[in-house]
Amino acid sequence: MILRNEVSIIGGGLAGLTAAIDLLNRNYDVVVFEKNEYPKHKVCGEFISNEVLPYLKKIGLDVESLHPKNINKTQLSTHSGKIIKGKLPLGGFGISRYILDNYLYKKVLELGGKVVKDSVTSIDFLDDIFSISTQSNEIFQSKIVLGAFGKRSNLDIELNRKFIKQKSPWLGVKAHYSGNFPNDLVGLHNFEGGYCGVSKVENDVINICYLVQYESFKKYKNIVDFQENVIFKNxxxxxxxxxxxxxxxxxxxxxxxxxxxxxxxxNHVLMIGDSAGLIHPLCGNGMAMAIHSAKIASELVDDFLQNKISRASMESNYISIWNKTFKKRLQFGKFLSKLLLNSYLSKITMNLLIAFPFLLPIIIKKTHGKPL
Incomplete structure (x- = not known):
């Protein structure tokens, strides 16, 4: 039996669930495919810029009910431990993916959306209709498919995406801790081969998430050895x-x-969230970008389903708006990463910021957007 719906979203993470809620609010028939159960922890910095708050409220989400930590200060440090402090121009909030994704999942169900707990094995497009096959041999047909399957997936291989064929040097590590850390602060600390973000989420929990080049990490037997020999030098x-x-x-x-x-x-699938592009975590804006990309896609899908624009226009407009909104942020994020991972250049940068502290908010604005 073939099951039919208007919109299929592959991946029930932050971008996928947000897009589902937006489109359900517009009265479309939406199915989300997610192989994992909720709630679930994910490797993530768990800080969201306040730029997305107006949009979240518009689609009926009450983030405050989850008791996030309101964050308006930042602190940077180099390998040597030298520190610079500053204010976040827009501020943000700390919320775990464990709590947030589960909240969004429940909202999708509340609005009448369907969540299929299964893996998608293939996506075919023929005669203006998508056919989606799952691991349990079900077939769904949709007018629209949004790809929200995260940083890397078997579907990237299925779709023959170029980036998946190239080895990447980065490893992400994340855990929650109890302890003393300011509620209103997000810290970014450099170490040899990587950088680490620290901030509070709900329930006074500290989220520590770091990104490291694998070449640096593999010299040690395990995470504990690596932290003691490399990270603790800061x-x-x-x-x-x-x-x-x-x-x-x-x-x-x-x-x-x-x-x-x-x-x-x-293959006519609109990619959102990390499936469309990933900003370096040091910029602290990946979650906001995922939400923003869901908004852009949902608005264009709405126009297409109302026959206001063609599929070709929807796709070209999405690429154009996405690039206009995010491309410079991604480029600046790459530049910052290279700068901070070079001990000599990071030392010069930190000395410059100490001498001219007004530069820090300007740098932060380069990786963040305006309120939606």
């Missing part, structure tokens, strides 16, 4: 880790994180 990080208690049985990891350019359309 005394700020050593103090945070040693004064905190791990709440997970083990830290979560994800390898092969790619920051290469990704096509925004693949």
């Amino acid at each position: 005394k700020n990080l050593e103090e945070i880790f040693k004064e905190s208690n791990l709440l997970f049985e083990n830290p979560l990891t994800i390898s092969q994180i790619s920051f290469e350019d990704k096509p925004k359309i693949e």
